[in-house]
Amino acid sequence: EEEVKIYRKMLSNSAFSAHIAPHTVEMASMFAILTRLAPSAKVDPLTKLKIYNGEEIVEKGSTKKVDITELREEAAREGMTGISTRFIMKALDTALSDSEHNCINPITVLDTLIKAVKEMVINEDDKKRYLGFLQDTLKKEYNKLLEKEVTRAFIYGYQEQAESLFNNYLDHSEAFVNSAKIKDKSTGEELECDVKFLQSIEEQIGITGTAALGFRQDVTAYMFSLLRSGGKIDYKSYEPLKEAIEKKLTVSVKELSRVITKARVRDGEQDGKYKAMVEEMQRNGYCDHCCNVILKYAANNLWRD
Structure with missing residues (x-):
């Protein structure tokens, strides 16, 4: 420094x-x-x-x-x-x-x-x-x-999906911890907790087996304490869960590399996501030129597997 x-x-x-x-x-x-x-x-x-x-x-x-x-x-x-x-x-x-x-x-x-x-x-x-x-x-x-930075900017265009995954995870995690069922908000029917869904999020940050129970308890307890103290709850509230959700969203590498450069933008929805990503990068200090250069470099050098 x-x-x-x-x-x-x-x-x-x-x-x-x-x-x-x-x-x-x-x-x-x-x-x-x-x-x-x-x-x-x-x-x-x-x-x-x-x-x-x-x-x-x-x-x-x-x-x-x-x-x-x-x-x-x-x-x-x-x-x-x-x-x-x-x-x-x-x-x-x-x-x-x-x-x-x-x-x-x-x-x-x-x-x-x-x-x-x-x-x-x-x-x-x-x-x-x-x-x-x-x-x-x-x-x-x-x-x-750069991978972390571009991923964060990419996620910016996926706020709704991130919040949806987060809310689902909280509902299912709380149900799992309390051995309860989940009430579907649309139909009112009671559903079993979806353990496979919970695992699909947790494995993004290497949490498997017995560690998963502790993680679910931690998340649930943290969110309750945040609510009690009048805090705002969103997918960024708990850092490990935020990381897991972001990784889950960017697992679809094809989607990421399609959105990441102007030349690869395919449709209106992807174009919107590209623009949201560029705007976020510009807020982080990039100009039009270096943003374009860096995103091309990222498309050519990252997420190639």
Whole structure:
């Protein structure tokens, strides 16, 4: 975060006036820091960066958190070598001058950094390591981040379906916990709890078997306490359930990849969902140009299985 602040301050004090897509400065900052970190026997470089950034991460095969002090003691001269701030600023500037749209994004900046590293006069081991960060570590990290972001924007066009799944889950979960039946709101008839439906939601976040009972009890208790305190209940109320519902909605990858780019929009309903998704991404800081570029990149690189 400190590194990001440095670049943002330098950019605001310079003649740089382009639009910067979300995550662009963060990706460039992460690259700079990765090159300055000493290898660790305890964690991989990206995990180390996240710990230094304040994230709490548990050691593999243990419940113990990785100790930041131990990591620092392991590498006394850390931060003395690696990519400079000036190198990153120059790459941001180059990416802008190569752009026809007065806008830079993580994809163009990572590409610019790859070219710049290839031209560096440094030893081959360092060059290979730096390129590994750009072409593998950061690309995977960005893809993961982008998948979550585009999925959230995609879900925005599916609010009604999300709320419907949520209300159904609550009704069936409450019935299951209380060993009761469900009254159909339209017909008034009493129905058995649909355990298969509950499982289809829960398995999205890896909850199966005996863990499901605890999860259903937790959800029901949480919603009742929220109602008692006058809170608003919707599908976003309980984070684990929200995640499960969003995953359930995006399991239909064909639907997602059809909606995700303009060229693939098939009908009026999908067009509406595409527009809702784009509007949500623009609210999150994308301009028309980078939104289009990022969605094309997502369609070509994510959800390909």
